[in-house]
Amino acid sequence: MQVQAIQLPPVPVMEWVRFAESVGLPPDVIRGMLDKEHLPSIKIGKRRFVNLVLLTQMCLAEAGE
Known part of the structure; x- marks a missing residue:
């Protein structure tokens, strides 16, 4: 049986402007x-x-559907 680890972001929240920059959207x-x-x-x-x-x-929930 293989155990799959979920890696969470190092910071649980991100300012929305910085998030926009990180995902490449305006x-x-x-x-x-x-x-x-x-x-x-x-x-x-x-x-x-x-x-x-x-x-x-x-x-992750959507990917598991």
Whole structure:
């Protein structure tokens, strides 16, 4: 039996503008996805961050379907 390890991001959240840069999409596109709740996010203080842990879980769940 092979055990598959899940590697989580080193930081559980990322500022949405930096996330846009890392995935190669314009910031306006990511902002729209956050506003429409297509990407999981968390608000810390006045800032909105992409929840990378939840996004990873969503991707793994979709891949397993």
